[in-house]
Amino acid sequence: MKKLAMLSTLLLAGAALAVAPKDTLVVQEASDIPTLDPGVTYDTASGAIVENIYETLVTYKGASLRDLEPLLxxxxxxxxxGGKTYTFDxxxxxxxxxxxxxxxxxAEYSFERNLVTNSAESxxxxxxxxxxxxxxxxNDDKSxxxxxxxxxxxxxxxxQLVFTLPQVDPAFLAKLAYTGQSIVDSKHAISIGEWKGTEADWKNWVGKDLTDSxxxxxxSGTGAYRLVRRDANATLLQAFDGYWGxxxxxxxxxxxxxxxxxxxxxxxxxxxxxxxxxxxxSVDTEQIKGKPGVRWIxxxxxxSATAIFMNQxxxxxxxxxxxxxDGKGIPANFFSDVNVRRAFSYAFNYAQYIQDVQQGQGKQRTMLLPDSFPGYDPKVKTYKFDxxxxExxxxRAWGGNVWKNGFTLTANYRAGSVGAQTMMEILKRNVEAxxxxxxxxxxxxQWSEMLADSKSGKEAMISIGWAPDYADPDNFMYTFYAxxxxxxxxxxxxxxSLDKWLKQARQTVNVAQRNRLYSLVGNRAYEQAYYMLVPAPVNYTFVRDNLQGVSAANYNPLISFSYTGTFWKELSKK
Known part of the structure; x- marks a missing residue:
């Protein structure tokens, strides 16, 4: 316990550890951590911790993006x-x-809690x-x-835990692997003032924001690590002595x-x-790759897919x-004019971003969908810097008034993210020229502030990416375009048109038909320039060379958000 006390002291002081001990993993990030409640975990910073505190019924097998195996x-x-009832031991x-x-x-409480408190951001x-x-x-659907x-x-x-679906959903099992569907300690939750798990007070919790619950x-989860302490600058977790695995x-x-x-x-x-x-x-290659004590993978x-949003x-x-x-601002619906969106899309230098940020290791996609997923159409047109x-x-924008009068736009980017900052600098430089x-x-x-403000429509222009909840094109296409x-x-x-095609794609299991519909979506989105599609990088990671358990062979982007592609319990140090 002396070592734990020492770590707690360093945590509160916001100090760094002098050479991380063999039994201690130290991770440094630019972002804060919005929440540790699985019921509202929907960002990577939170997910990287929650997935190690809590566990789901099933998880992905090794590096596979499709094969699942039991966990809890x-x-x-x-x-x-007929495919509508799932029974778990x-x-x-x-x-x-x-x-x-x-x-x-x-388990029943956990899923009912998620259904009761469900919101678009949860x-x-x-x-x-x-x-x-x-x-x-x-609150929004009286049925x-x-x-x-x-x-x-x-x-x-x-x-046994029994799910009964109103209709067949071939992606249901994969959805259960998402960390937000983790099993929570119902007795503990109720004892600290969370939903009681009964009909008596369920309406008081409908749509409730659990971020600061x-x-x-x-x-309190079943995961290999438990929370010890947390403040604004650091979070300390310890291996759970009672872990079943x-x-x-x-x-x-x-x-x-x-x-x-x-x-x-x-x-x-x-x-x-x-x-x-x-x-x-580009930054990591110059500053990190090849240095002593570094393992580069x-x-x-x-x-994932990332876009620059233009809020209408x-x-x-x-x-x-x-x-x-009038040159001193913009109207709230500035981006509702397609000519404005097209102009910005042509003003972004995609090739420069690939070179400056991705060291030439990037690809300009045609749609906000990973090119390895079904439904991706490489024939959809893309914008180029022109x-x-x-000009x-x-x-043409706003009847010529944009060019005549000018505008002043304020755009935020995630603090501490070199890539996001460079992206906005490229756009600023080209547009102002x-x-x-x-x-x-x-x-x-701050990331948590951006998340909160953007979900309320307060951000004018930001870049945000999407990592899949489960391996199906709908998880990207509906997310961005519906x-x-x-x-x-x-x-x-x-x-x-987009709404019609996306709903049709959800109602068929015919792969060719779904692919055709997603092509229609991609082409329409290009024509209307709803987003600037940020080039997708070739992924990489780097860790200290004494950290074991991180490799290309077991890296799974659908399991872990914590740069390792696997859970902390799989790591060790030599």
């Missing part, structure tokens, strides 16, 4: 009723961090869609009743918030940190300046 279940489920004698024993009731919309037939919660939620997931007399502050070699994990990339690099090269958030391929799969209904007056097209085209469309009346102010912003998709509040466009 003892085997994959029995599927009956659960592990016995599994302990939560409080010492409570996991039962079927905990990550539960896709499980609600499977179990209730709608992405909405009971949702307590009886409907209660029937969707139940424990039978044999102690009591369970966020006092998590193999005991991890790493006993302590320290996650430190270090916004300055130079400080992270120095700590990593000294051996004070085992893993750090890098600055993009390249050519890893990229299953900006809700924050502070970003609008004068609120008019000053003349950008032409700016001259077209007309002296054009002004783009760029500024860093008017009720997860990212809709950040872009605020509605396109009846």
């Amino acid at each position: 279940a003892t085997k994959l489920p029995t599927v009956t009723n 659960l592990r016995k004698n599994v302990k939560f961090h409080t010492g409570n024993t996991m039962t079927c009731r905990d 990550g539960n919309w896709f499980i609600s869609e499977s179990l209730l037939g709608t992405q909405a919660n009971a 949702i009743t307590w009886a409907k939620i209660d029937k969707a997931v139940e424990c039978n007399n044999a102690g 009591n369970l966020n502050k006092q998590p 193999k005991k991890p070699a790493i006993k302590n994990v320290v996650i430190q918030k270090v916004p300055e990339i130079a400080a992270r690099q120095q700590a990593f090269l000294r051996g004070d940190a085992d893993i750090i958030e890098g600055g993009g391929r 390249d050519n890893l799969p990229n299953t 209904k900006i809700q924050d007056p502070k970003l609008l300046g004068s609120g008019k097209l 000053r003349k085209q950008a 032409a469309y700016f001259k 077209l007309n002296p009346k054009f002004k783009i102010n760029i500024q860093p912003k 008017s009720d998709g997860f990212y809709s509040p950040r872009s605020n466009f509605k396109d009846a």
Whole structure:
């Protein structure tokens, strides 16, 4: 306990460890951690910790993006009723961090809690869609009743967990592997003031934001690590002595918030940190690759998609300046003119971004979908950097008033992210070079604040990526392009054609038909320039060379958000 006390002291002081001990993993990141409540975990910074505190019924097998294996279940489920009923046997004698024993009731509570509190930002919309037939919660869809939620997931007399779907969903099992569908300690949650798990108070919790919930502050999962302490700058976790699985070699994990990339690099090269958030391929290649004590792992799969959003209904007056097209600001619907969006799309230098940020190891995709996924159409057109085209469309925008009067736009980027900053700098430089009346102010912003403000439509222009919840094209295409998709509040466009095609794609299992529909979506999105598609990098990671368990052979981007491609319990140091 003396070592734990020492780590806690360093944690509170915000100090770095002098050469990370053999039984301690030190990770440094630029971002803060929005939440530790699985019910609202829907960002990578939170997910990297939650997936090690909590566990799901099933998980991905090794490096496979499709094959699943049981985790808290003892085997994959029995599927009956024409593919609409899933029955799980659960592990016995599994302990939560409080010492409570996991039962079927905990699993039932966890999923019912997710259905009750479901919101567009919680990550539960896709499980609600499977179990209730709608992405909405009971506040937004009056057809949702307590009886409907209660029937969707139940424990039978044999102690098995039974899901009953209203219709077949071939992606349902994969959805259960997402960390937001982890099993929580129901007795503990109820005791600290969370939902009681009954019909009596369920309506009080419908759509409730769990980001700063009591369970966020006092998590209790079945995972290999338990929370010891957390403050604004660091989080300390310790291996759980009562863990049901193999005991991890790493006993302590320290996650430190270090916004300055130079400080992270120095700590990593000294051996004070085992893993750090890098600055993009060009920065990391120059500053990290080939240095003593570094293991560089390249050519890893990229299953994410990133875009620059152009919000067509900006809700924050502070970003609008004068609120008019008078050179001193922009109207809230500035990006509703397709000519503005096309002009910006032509003004971004994609090739320069690939060279400067990705060290030439990047690819400009045609759609916001990984090119390894079904449904991706390489024939869809893409925008290229073209000053003349950008100028032409700016001259057409808003009846010529954009070019005549100019504008001032404020765009935020994630604080500490070199890639995001460089992206905005490239766009700023190219747009301002077209007309002296054009002004783009760029500024860093904390990640948690950006998430909160962007989901309320307050950000004017930001870059955000999407990592898959499960391996199906719908998880990307509906997210980015549907008017009720997860990212809709950040872009605020509605396109009846896109909505029609995306819903049709959800209603068929015919692969060729789905692919045709997604091609239509891709072509329409290009024509309307709803997003600037950020080139996709070839993935890589780097760790200290004494850290074992990280390799291309077992790297799975659908399991871990913590740069290792695997859970902390699989790591060790030599």
